[in-house]
Amino acid sequence: MKKGSASLVMMLILVFVLSACSSGGSNSAEGGKGEKVKLTFSVWGDVNSGADEVKLAEEFNAAHPDIEVKFEPIPSEGYGTKLTTSLAAGQAPDVFLVGEGDYYKYVDKGVIEPLDDYLSKDTAFNLDIFQKDLIENMKIEGKQYYLPKDFNPLALWYNKRMFDEAGIPYPTDEWTWDDMIATAQKLTKKDGNKYTQFGFNAGKWEYPIYTYLWDYGTDIANDDGTAAEGYMNSEKTIAAMDKYVSWSQGDSRVSPTPLDSETLGGDSSMFMTDKLAMMITGRWIKGDLDKSDVQYGSALIPQNTDGTRSSIIASAGWAINAAGKNKEAAYELVKWLSGTDAQKLRSANGKVLPATVKELDEVKAKEVADKPVIEMMDYAKKPVTMRSTNGPVFVEEFTKALEKVLLGKQDVKGALDEAAKNVDSKIK
Secondary structure: OOHHHHHHHHHHHHHHHHHHHHHOOOOOOOOOOOOOEEEEEEOEOOOOOOHHHHHHHHHHHHHOOOEEEEEOOEOOOOHHHHHHHHHHOOOOOOEEEEEHHHHHHHHHOOOEOOOHHHHHHOOOOOHHHEOHHHHHHOEEOOEEOOEEEEEEEEEEEEEHHHHHHHOOOOOOOOOEHHHHHHHHHHHOEEEOOEEEEEOOOOOOOHHHHHHHHHHOOOOOOOOOOOOOOOOOOOHHHHHHHHHHHHOOOOOOOOOOOHHHHHHOOOHHHHHHOOOEOEEEEEOOHHHHHHHOOOOEEEEOOOEOOOOOOOEOEEEEEEEEEOOOOOHHHHHHHHHHHHOHHHHHHHHHOOOOEOOEHHHHHHHHHHOOOOHHHHHHHHHEOOOHHHOOOOHHHHHHHHHHHHHHHHOOOOOHHHHHHHHHHHHHHHHO
């Protein structure tokens, strides 16, 4: 072959390759004629627990003939680890679910696509349909990174049968933390040296602890989540935590120890088998409770003696993979999964509250049994994980300190002093 002919052939090959690259493969949002854009999306759980998402995926595919969506749930156990690993490896889903405690973390990693440009161009979709607080919580440094799937405020859940058998009135809106613990003492029983039931679960989960600390007038971090010294180990925090851990220690305890909880199957199992009278948790527990024969009610989380009352809104937001190849199509999917029809579908099963204003108003109008749960929205505050990228550092060290105290390895002051020092050192 002549040199000129060879050069011409090489040029043609180069043009063909560049043309193919610019037009994208079969997964491109601007894919070839007749080719479908393929997307995957994930939530924590399994196909059975994600039945609503399966249905939404089928409906989306029917309404979008140019896009093919596949639902790929990830087991709840280890969801965060698997998601982080898949993101690092470039194998993460196009759309995935993030819990409120991780909003900052994933944005800080640079793996979440900001939605502002998509929203500004989309005149048919308005964020005003959503609860304002939820949308604001999903903004990081002024940018919108998530759209809401659902939300659940924390509330006090109580076992009616245990109250009835003890002849004790149900919790009231006027209850203080002292009132709750006094009642918990009456509902705690022993057979010899062995506890057979407990009045309240003062466990290791940080959210209920935050509500107690806030009511006590303290926190584990400053407002912008940049300092632990003087907050996590302040005199107020130490005094509050001394009292909190005493509820699961000693001969007069009203709460199971971590070992008790592990032995008896955890707080939900204990609650459903009449071994635990009260716990602070989210409305997601309702699905499991309704499958059991437990008789339960919900109430406002107790207040402090000065009337201060606190809660947390646990929420979940849909995110677009910043490294995805089909982000325009992924945006359409996120809207679909967050929209009005999706909110109606999920709230119909009673496990979660709709994130949209109109649909929540409809639930409020007919809700009786769980009315206090909805009312706890008015007392919601942001934990440090929703205020700062440093949030996970605070949680990690605070949890370690609490475990040391509950295991009898260190006193509250020593554990919190050490934790505060570690947090500030890691942040700096």
